[in-house]
Amino acid sequence: MRKLFACAAIAALAACSQPAPEPAAEETTAAAPEPATDAGAPVPGDYTVTYEDGTATPFTVNADGTWSGTNPAGEASKGTYTFADGKTCFTSDPPNENDTCWTASPAAADGTFSSVSDKGVTVSVKPAAAQAGETAAE
Numbered sequence: 001m002r003k004l005f006a007c008a009a010i011a012a013l014a015a016c017s018q019p020a021p022e023p024a025a026e027e028t029t030a031a032a033p034e035p036a037t038d039a040g041a042p043v044p045g046d047y048t049v050t051y052e053d054g055t056a057t058p059f060t061v062n063a064d065g066t067w068s069g070t071n072p073a074g075e076a077s078k079g080t081y082t083f084a085d086g087k088t089c090f091t092s093d094p095p096n097e098n099d100t101c102w103t104a105s106p107a108a109a110d111g112t113f114s115s116v117s118d119k120g121v122t123v124s125v126k127p128a129a130a131q132a133g134e135t136a137a138e
Helices: 002-014 128-137
Strands: 045-051 056-061 066-070 076-084 087-092 101-104 113-117 122-127
Touching (some): 045 128
Antiparallel strands (some): 045 056, 066 076, 076 087
């Protein structure tokens, strides 16, 4: 069901987190380390989630633990998400039978990644910034 799209989008976002850059050679090791972040945790922003059949839907992940999206039928959805044990779990508002957890693959250089739900659905997720770069390059 396409209401699951919102959940898929969030899971996809999980793969968008990037590792911290390597410190420059001149930096000293005496500096306090950066706080650790959860690898694979959702990165706030706007995304396009594409299903195996080619259907694409917009999705937004917010820093406050909420998400929103619109499916191809024009139906808006929203809810909350949590990240634990390498999975992003999305809960709709109100909760429904499509709520599930997603495991994201490592992101490509442009931030695009795939995500698989606990129900076996696979999606491709692309950040809006990558899409903007494609438009500018055309």
